[in-house]
Amino acid sequence: MNTPAARGVAATNLVQAYASGRRLWGKPDTFHAVDRVSLTIAEGETLGIVGESGSGKSTLGRMIAGIETPTSGTVTFWGQHYARVGTPEWRRQRRHVQVVFQNPAAVVDPRWSIHAQVREALTTHEQLVPSEADDRAQAMLAMVGLAAMGKRLPHQLSGGQLQRAVIARALVLNPRLVVCDEAVSALDVSVQAQIINLLLELRERLDLSLMFISHDLSVVRHISHRVGVMHAGELLEIGDSGTLFDNPQHAYTQRLLAAIPADSPRQRRLRDINAFSGHAASHTPVQS
Ligand SMILES: Nc1ncnc2c1ncn2[C@@H]1O[C@H](COP(=O)(O)OP(=O)(O)OP(=O)(O)O)[C@@H](O)[C@H]1O
Ligand SMILES: [Mg+2]
DSSP, X not given: OOOGGGSEEEEEEEEEEEEEEEEETTEEEEEEEEEEEEEEXXXXXXXXXXXXXXXXHHHHHHHHHTSSOOSEEEEEETTEEOOOTTSHHHHHHGGGEEEEOSOGGGTSOTTSOHHHHHHHHHHHHSOOOHHHHHHHHHHHHHHTTOGGGTTOXXXXXXXXXXXXXXXXXXXXXXXXXXXXESTTTTSOHHHHHHHHHHHHHHHHHHTOEEEEEOSOHHHHHHHOSEEEEEETTEEEEEXXXXXXXXXXXXXXXXXXXXXXXXXXXXXXXXHHHHHHHTOOOSSOOOOO
């Protein structure tokens, strides 16, 4: 199945059923956290995912990233199925897909310098002479603006710096897909904008595919080529970012969009920083 058309991710009819905690006729009852979702993410494309809390965004992201096996449905990743979670083949596949979560402190080792952690990600997957591993880790830290901070321990960095270190650790393996699950949500607005600009820059430089999950619609609009709207486990609509935001088809999407303030401080800040750095997504930038 390794045809050129297979460059990217394709999900077909994904379902994730969890136990609801209730019992029905003596059997545990289940509900569908994700219900028959089909989507694609092309090489170099950013797909934003929005939807209210509990709508299934993270569950969908974990299945797309291959860290959770769907109850039914399939994911093909550059033409191949993911191996069963935890198998040696699955561990080999891990280098091609990375996940960045909201809380960087929870995913780093507090005892190791950030250089050591970036380096370790690399040496887990590649046989390298020590000097080459050091050089590549250092180059990656420089790319995220932490060139002078490699020796620091996680607690010696700010939240934004630590998230940059986590992004460096995710990207040092040159993955094809990065799933960002509320990756900037916990950060101060100006730091959010810096990290988003960093992702936009790395996306261009490394031709990354991104799945960008966020409850922040203005950020999603800014970064995404296409956007999908989740509601109660289903993908209600999916389409080109500009079209979806300007002309939402579904009443739920219209209500979701109506909740964005017309000109929030965050939108103004993003616009200012873009004007300053010359970055823009490939669609119409955030409107005031
Ligand atoms: N491991 C699990 N076991 C049982 N139920 C789960 C599990 N993970 C998620 N759920 C449930 O599945 C539904 C979807 O959860 P999910 O975390 O995907 O939502 P979300 O859209 O990411 O929400 P949020 O915006 O709050 O992060 C929720 O009802 C949640 O309680
Ligand atoms: Mg979530």
